[in-house]
Amino acid sequence: MIERTPLLNLATHLILGFGLIVILAPIWLAFVAATLTLQDVNAAPVELWPGTHLWANLKEAWVLSDFGPKFINSLIVAVGVVVGKITLACFTAFSLVFFTYRGRTLIFWMIFITLMLPLEVRIVPTYAVAANALSPFQALLDVTGMSWLINAVSGVQVSLQWNLLNSYTGLILPLVATATGTFLYRQFFLTIPDELVEAARMDGAGPLRFLWDVLIPLSKTNIAALATIMFVYAWNQYLWPLLVITDRATYGMVVVQLSDLVPDQMTTGGGTPTWHLAMAATLMVMVPPIAIVILMQRWFVRGLINTDK
Amino acid sequence: MRRACFKFSWVAAALLVPQLLIIFVFFYWPSAQALYWAFTLEQPWGGGNTWVGLDNFRAILTDPYYWGSVRVSVIYALATTALAMGMALTLAVFVDRQLAGYRSWRVAIIWPYAVAAPAVGLAFQFVFNPGAGIFSYINAVAPGWWDLSRNALQAVVAIIVAGAWKQVAYSFVFFLAALQSIPRSLIEAAAMDGARPLRRMFDLQMPLLTPTFFFLLVINITDSFTDSFGIVDTLTGGGPYRATDLMVYRIYSEGFKGMNYSGAAAQSVILMLLVMALTFVQFRYVERRVHYT
Numbered sequence: 077m078i079e080r081t082p083l084l085n086l087a088t089h090l091i092l093g094f095g096l097i098v099i100l101a102p103i104w105l106a107f108v109a110a111t112l113t114l115q116d117v118n119a120a121p122v123e124l125w126p127g128t129h130l131w132a133n134l135k136e137a138w139v140l141s142d143f144g145p146k147f148i149n150s151l152i153v154a155v156g157v158v159v160g161k162i163t164l165a166c167f168t169a170f171s172l173v174f175f176t177y178r179g180r181t182l183i184f185w186m187i188f189i190t191l192m193l194p195l196e197v198r199i200v201p202t203y204a205v206a207a208n209a210l211s212p213f214q215a216l217l218d219v220t221g222m223s224w225l226i227n228a229v230s231g232v233q234v235s236l237q238w239n240l241l242n243s244y245t246g247l248i249l250p251l252v253a254t255a256t257g258t259f260l261y262r263q264f265f266l267t268i269p270d271e272l273v274e275a276a277r278m279d280g281a282g283p284l285r286f287l288w289d290v291l292i293p294l295s296k297t298n299i300a301a302l303a304t305i306m307f308v309y310a311w312n313q314y315l316w317p318l319l320v321i322t323d324r325a326t327y328g329m330v331v332v333q334l335s336d337l338v339p340d341q342m343t344t345g346g347g348t349p350t351w352h353l354a355m356a357a358t359l360m361v362m363v364p365p366i367a368i369v370i371l372m373q374r375w376f377v378r379g380l381i382n383t384d385k
Numbered sequence: 386m387r388r389a390c391f392k393f394s395w396v397a398a399a400l401l402v403p404q405l406l407i408i409f410v411f412f413y414w415p416s417a418q419a420l421y422w423a424f425t426l427e428q429p430w431g432g433g434n435t436w437v438g439l440d441n442f443r444a445i446l447t448d449p450y451y452w453g454s455v456r457v458s459v460i461y462a463l464a465t466t467a468l469a470m471g472m473a474l475t476l477a478v479f480v481d482r483q484l485a486g487y488r489s490w491r492v493a494i495i496w497p498y499a500v501a502a503p504a505v506g507l508a509f510q511f512v513f514n515p516g517a518g519i520f521s522y523i524n525a526v527a528p529g530w531w532d533l534s535r536n537a538l539q540a541v542v543a544i545i546v547a548g549a550w551k552q553v554a555y556s557f558v559f560f561l562a563a564l565q566s567i568p569r570s571l572i573e574a575a576a577m578d579g580a581r582p583l584r585r586m587f588d589l590q591m592p593l594l595t596p597t598f599f600f601l602l603v604i605n606i607t608d609s610f611t612d613s614f615g616i617v618d619t620l621t622g623g624g625p626y627r628a629t630d631l632m633v634y635r636i637y638s639e640g641f642k643g644m645n646y647s648g649a650a651a652q653s654v655i656l657m658l659l660v661m662a663l664t665f666v667q668f669r670y671v672e673r674r675v676h677y678t
Contacts, residue, residue, distance in 0.1 A: 079582075084582055085482075085484055088479045088482055091475065091476075092476065092479050092490055096493050098550075099494060099550070099553065100493075101512075102508050102509055103497075105508075106508040106512070109511055117517055118516060121521055122517060122519055122521050122522070164403055167401070167403070168400065168404040171398075171401045172401075174391055175391050175393050175394075175396075175397040176390045176392070177397060183401065183405070186405075190412045192660065192664045193416060193657055193660060194660075196611045196612065196614055196633050197633070197653060197656050197660055198412075198416050198653060198657070199633075199637065199640070199653070200640040200650055200653060201415035201418035201422065201650065202411060204415070204418065204646075205411060205415050211414075212410055212414040249407060249411060250411040253407045253408050253410075253411035253412050254408075254412070255408075273391075277391075282391075283394070283397070284396060308498070312499075312501035314502060314503045315615070315633075315637065319641065331501045331504065331615075332503075334501075334504060334619060335619060337507065338619055349514075349517070351514070354507060354511065355507075355508070355511055358507050358508055361501065361504055362499070362504050365499035365500070366496050368499065370492055370496055373491075373495065376495075377562065380498075380555070380558050380559075381558065381559065381562050
């Protein structure tokens with residue numbers, strides 16, 4: 077930028093080129109494998125140049141894994157998480173920033189702490205909750221003696237049941253239950269000048285009108301950033317859908333389907349491993365989030381840096 | 386604190402309730418449940434849990450397999466973090482020179498972030514496959530030299546490479562952003578003082594990256610403890626002989642395949658403490674030192 081450094085420039089390009097090769101190599105090999113036939117993909121020296129069977133393999137893998145409904149499911153879950161997350165985050169942050177009441181700081185910290193423990197860490201009990209999402213309330217009623225009281229007064233046996241296994245709700249809700257977006261929104265709301273709030277109030281706007289007509293239009297970038305991050309996050313979920321969905325034909329997501337494609341003894345029964353199909357499926361699963369990240373690059377980077385996941 | 390606010394009304398409460406309900410049901414309750422299970426044992430024929438104190442923890446901590454899992458998790462965390470951050474830093478520093486094609490380089494390095502962990506695992510399983518992957522060359526000469534499903538060391542190397550590959554993009558984004566937030570005038574001043582690009586890199590830019598570096602260190606280590614499941618499950622399945630049985634994977638297999646909720650819960654609690662300690666370190670010691678000027 078400031079001086080002429082032809083040698084260093086060359087070195088820069090070489091280093092970046094090498095880095096790019098390292099990053100691209102595994103995906104390139106997977107891509108090449110997806111273009112070969114069953115015999116070629118298992119031939120001893122690995123093929124480095126694509127063959128001609130890409131389309132055929134993609135089609136076969138698509139049919140084999142029944143990807144049609146699964147892509148739709150993945151899309152439903154990803155969009156559900158994005159919408160749920162943004163709505164909740166926006167509402168919560170709005171309430172915390174633009175109202176005065178006691179306990180605000182406490183509530184903020186209660187929400188903020190959820191960033192500390194990812195779903196994977198508390199997976200076993202979360203699964204138990206998903207089997208009956210009302211079990212916490214049932215337990216509370218039991219412990220406080222309320223169920224006994226209700227039973228004694230009205231004769232109704234309290235037993236709250238809401239099974240979330242094998243449902244979109246079960247897939248989406250636990251993924252929404254973190255502070256990711258709330259924090260981002262709070263940061264943004266804190267930068268809104270007081271004058272804007274005062275002006276709105278003087279014009280007779282209530283809180284909801286202010287939120288809808290002033291804040292939401294202002295937070296478009298925020299929404300885009302958060303949406304990109306959350307879409308990728310939700311699309312790529314693996315452990316949670318693996319547990320919650322046993323009815324894969326109806327509710328299966330594409331990423332989970334990959335676990336069935338690992339060509340080991342179990343799936344091939346000792347036959348030749350079907351790498352070409354496994355890699356074709358892997359490529360198809362990767363495409364939507366990669367496309368989102370590349371298309372929404374600017375917002376993605378902003379979201380990644382600000383959300384603290 | 387802001388001066389102009391709305392008065393508290395039912396609106397404020399109504400906006401807050403959904404979030405609080407969700408985190409109560411899906412975060413606080415399960416976390417508390419994990420604690421409860423960790424100190425109790427479920428009766429085999431129903432009839433509730435009995436309090437067993439620290440027995441679950443004692444059983445885990447005297448289990449050599451558990452310590453094997455901890456050991457390989459730590460190795461995995463440190464190795465992936467070092468590899469990913471080293472590579473990300475190198476690439477970021479050179480991309481930041483903003484030579485021709487700067488934007489394309491950036492995109493080319495960012496996109497792996499979007500690849501799902503199991504997809505990474507599956508792709509690397511092919512790449513490292515003894516019969517069909519890159520090592521098939523060597524295996525053609527020395528049959529059986531490379532075989533993930535038999536050689537523990539090679540399996541660990543494979544998950545580390547796959548994990549690091551997945552993490553590079555994240556660190557890269559942060560390093561690049563930090564580099565670009567260094568004031569232009571600082572770099573120009575150094576250039577006027579006669580510092581050449583490499584000198585500026587080592588003596589000016591990299592020291593200014595220290596806060597980002599520590600931030601990423603903690604985040605990457607935490608992530609490799611929690612986010613490794615997809616890679617392990619599709620790449621090695623925890624084998625061979627539990628050589629790649631990382632902590633999260635072990636919790637999963639103990640809880641859902643072994644149906645040992647108490648043992649899995651106790652392990653969850655240990656992992657929770659570990660992750661919380663790391664997060665605490667980050668807030669207490671790292672975040673406070675952030676100053677870019």
